[in-house]
Amino acid sequence: MGYSSHDEYFRGAAPAVQPLLAAIQDRVESLLPAAERCISYNMPAFRGQRVFFYFAAFKRHIGIYPPVQADTALIQELAPYRGPKGNLSFPLTQPLPLELIGRVALALHREYNCD
Numbered sequence: 001m002g003y004s005s006h007d008e009y010f011r012g013a014a015p016a017v018q019p020l021l022a023a024i025q026d027r028v029e030s031l032l033p034a035a036e037r038c039i040s041y042n043m044p045a046f047r048g049q050r051v052f053f054y055f056a057a058f059k060r061h062i063g064i065y066p067p068v069q070a071d072t073a074l075i076q077e078l079a080p081y082r083g084p085k086g087n088l089s090f091p092l093t094q095p096l097p098l099e100l101i102g103r104v105a106l107a108l109h110r111e112y113n114c115d
Helices: 006-012 018-031 072-077 098-111
Strands: 036-040 043-047 051-057 061-065 088-091
Touching: 006 018, 006 036, 006 043, 018 043, 018 051, 018 061, 018 098, 036 051, 051 098, 072 098
Parallel strands: none
Antiparallel strands: 036 043, 043 051, 051 061, 061 088
């Protein structure tokens, strides 16, 4: 199934996860008001001059892509959530660290030269 909007994607997610997805969306939009919502790779995403932030719901976690590569201190802070390729996985059994996710969005926005 292909999604055409963030809202459509959210409606297809488990009811318990929908508010978490909306909270991530709200956080990114509050920090980067010029970022545009889009769907890329069938996931909700944000673009500046190019797509820089993707997020998706899975059975046991919320994933955020692509990996942060340039901010060494942030990468170290993200270590508990990083998978083998650096993508982030936030377990649904733990509170969602929205402040940290916001910093990830800002870092990716800088890395992908979206200003």
